Amino acid sequence: MRRWLPRAFLLLGVAVVTTGCKSNAFTRMGMTAPVTKQGQVTLSMWQGSWIAAWGVGIVVWGGILWAITFHRKRSDQLPHQVRYNLPIEILYTVLPFIMVGVIFYFTARDERYITQNPAHPYLRVLVIGEQWSWQFSYPQYAVNSPKWPYGDVTQVGAMYNPDLPSTKQHLPLLVIPVGKTVQFNLRSPDVIHSFWVVPFEFKRQVIPGFKNRFTITATHTGSFIGRCGELCGVYHSRMLFRIDIVTLARFHQWIAGQQRQQISGGV
Numbered sequence: 001m002r003r004w005l006p007r008a009f010l011l012l013g014v015a016v017v018t019t020g021c022k023s024n025a026f027t028r029m030g031m032t033a034p035v036t037k038q039g040q041v042t043l044s045m046w047q048g049s050w051i052a053a054w055g056v057g058i059v060v061w062g063g064i065l066w067a068i069t070f071h072r073k074r075s076d077q078l079p080h081q082v083r084y085n086l087p088i089e090i091l092y093t094v095l096p097f098i099m100v101g102v103i104f105y106f107t108a109r110d111e112r113y114i115t116q117n118p119a120h121p122y123l124r125v126l127v128i129g130e131q132w133s134w135q136f137s138y139p140q141y142a143v144n145s146p147k148w149p150y151g152d153v154t155q156v157g158a159m160y161n162p163d164l165p166s167t168k169q170h171l172p173l174l175v176i177p178v179g180k181t182v183q184f185n186l187r188s189p190d191v192i193h194s195f196w197v198v199p200f201e202f203k204r205q206v207i208p209g210f211k212n213r214f215t216i217t218a219t220h221t222g223s224f225i226g227r228c229g230e231l232c233g234v235y236h237s238r239m240l241f242r243i244d245i246v247t248l249a250r251f252h253q254w255i256a257g258q259q260r261q262q263i264s265g266g267v
Contacts, residue, residue, distance in 0.1 A: 032199050035220040035245065038114045039201035045110045052103065114202065117215045122180035129186070129193035129206040129228065132235040136174045141255050174226065174243040177251040178218045186212040194229035197243055203229045218245045 029050050034040045126137040176182045186195055186206040196203035199222075204214045228239035246254070 035199040042201040121183040196229035197226040
C-alpha cells in the first residue's frame, strides 16, 4: 500500500494535467466549446473549480482510506486517547478560509471581465425580445428610405402559430463579425425573456422597462441557434433565432446586401 498509493496519485495527476492540454469534452466537464473570449474565461473558471473540488476530494478520500487501511481495529483494546492536535486543528480551520478566498478572488476577477461593456464597441445590436420572437437592429447602418419604416438594418422573425396552419416559423437572423467587440442592447415590450446562445457560455435577461446589455468578442466562425432562456409564455419553446458568426468582410457584404434590399422595398 505504501509503495503503490503515492504512485497511483502521481499517475492520476499526470493524467489530469496531460488531458487538460486539449479542450475536449472530458476536460470541459459538461460545458460546450466556447466561441467567445468571455466564454473561454467562463470555461477556465469552471475547470479551475473542478480542479479545486478534485483536489479536496482526493485529500479527504485519501485520508479516509489511509485511516481505514492503517488504523483499522486489530483488537478490543482501547487505543491511546489524545485531547487535541493543535497544528492539525489550525490547518483544517485556516485552510478552508484560504480556499474560499482564492475561489472568491478568481470568481470576482473573471466576472468583472465577462460583464464589462467597453465605451466604444465595434458593433452595437439592438435586441428586442417579445412574445414569441426576436428582432435585431443595427443602428450604425441606418437605411434612409421611406419604403423601410424601421430605419436601421433590421431582422424580424415570425413565429409559427398552430392556430394558423398556413403560417410558417421564420427564424430571425443575427449576423456578427468574428474578432470584433459586439454589444447587445436588450429590450422587451411585454414580459421577461432571456437572450441565450449556448456557445457564448452566457445569457442575460431581457426585462421590460430596463436597459440591459452585455458585450462579447467572437473567436470562431459558425452558425448556431439562439433561444429564450426564460419561461415567457405558451410558445416559449419556439422563441428561437439563428446567429451567424462570419468574417469581417462577409459581415460588411451582408450589411450592404440588406441595405440594398431594404432601399428597394424588400424585407
